[in-house]
Amino acid sequence: MRGDRNVRMSAGQINEVTQRPLSLRKAIPSCFVRKPRGLEDIDRWKATELRQFAVYTGKIVLKGVLPHHLYNHFFTFSVTLGLLLSPNTAVTHNSYSSELMTYLVSKTKELYGEHFMVYNIHSMTHLSAEAKNFGSLDACSAFPFENFLAKLKRLLRSGKHPLAQVAKRCIEMAHFPQTQSVVTTKCKTKRPNNAFFIGEGKCCVAIEEREDMDETGSPLLLCKVLEKSEPLFQNPCDSRMIGCFKVQSGHSINKLLPERQLTRTAIMVEENHQLFFFAILHTL
Numbered sequence: 001m002r003g004d005r006n007v008r009m010s011a012g013q014i015n016e017v018t019q020r021p022l023s024l025r026k027a028i029p030s031c032f033v034r035k036p037r038g039l040e041d042i043d044r045w046k047a048t049e050l051r052q053f054a055v056y057t058g059k060i061v062l063k064g065v066l067p068h069h070l071y072n073h074f075f076t077f078s079v080t081l082g083l084l085l086s087p088n089t090a091v092t093h094n095s096y097s098s099e100l101m102t103y104l105v106s107k108t109k110e111l112y113g114e115h116f117m118v119y120n121i122h123s124m125t126h127l128s129a130e131a132k133n134f135g136s137l138d139a140c141s142a143f144p145f146e147n148f149l150a151k152l153k154r155l156l157r158s159g160k161h162p163l164a165q166v167a168k169r170c171i172e173m174a175h176f177p178q179t180q181s182v183v184t185t186k187c188k189t190k191r192p193n194n195a196f197f198i199g200e201g202k203c204c205v206a207i208e209e210r211e212d213m214d215e216t217g218s219p220l221l222l223c224k225v226l227e228k229s230e231p232l233f234q235n236p237c238d239s240r241m242i243g244c245f246k247v248q249s250g251h252s253i254n255k256l257l258p259e260r261q262l263t264r265t266a267i268m269v270e271e272n273h274q275l276f277f278f279a280i281l282h283t284l
């Protein structure tokens with residue numbers, strides 16, 4: 001949006017990229033605390049919104065808008081983050097992720113210029129090592145720390161002696177524990193919260209809740225299981241590794257499935273009479 005004219009988007013491209021995330025709002029499930037916003041608010045985007053764009057929606061939003069070489073650069077960045085977010089691929093494909101990050105940083109200088117080579121860009125080359133040590137990017141994320149800061153702030157009554165105030169409130173909570181409020185989950189049979197993976201390459205859409213339960217006591221849901229799926233892309237890796245599928249909506253059967261199987265949530269996007277499934281990779 002800013003910087004060198006050779007890589008900067010035009011006003012028309014910015015407007016198009018602004019409209020596309022808004023059209024995806026209805027496809028974003030409730031596990032995302034924020035729905036996509038337009039680029040006019042990008043300076044006020046929260047970290048969760050930037051992650052949503054970088055890992056999930058950016059691959060869709062920027063396609064056909066950015067020049068091919070710039071889109072490929074971003075696309076590789078998005079896929080690499082997906083590999084490092086999944087606890088499985090963060091370990092099994094760690095070396096490949098490291099190679100991709102090294103390539104990304106070297107291409108950044110070529111595409112955007114030396115002035116773009118700041119410390120934050122260099123630090124991306126260390127992400128694979130962090131994921132190798134901790135299991136995935138979420139395992140070494142600062143989100144839990146930042147979230148807890150809000151709880152600490154709510155313990156303060158004034159700016160005087162903040163540490164003493166926090167200590168006293170913690171002692172009070174230890175002696176008089178508060179009852180936990182019951183968290184109600186969103187209905188799993190209504191969009192956009194009804195798209196799931198139930199196995200390797202098996203996508204399904206929950207349609208209706210049933211009163212019956214299976215032998216373990218898990219409620220049964222009537223689901224539309226989509227039988228035919230294929231990788232959404234093959235480069236820089238097979239998209240199935242990060243849970244990205246293109247699905248034929250015409251090839252499906254209805255099945256009763258226990259709710260306990262519907263644990264892997266997905267983003268389902270419908271475009272040109274085709275369905276695209278994107279696995280939710282982050283856990284925080």
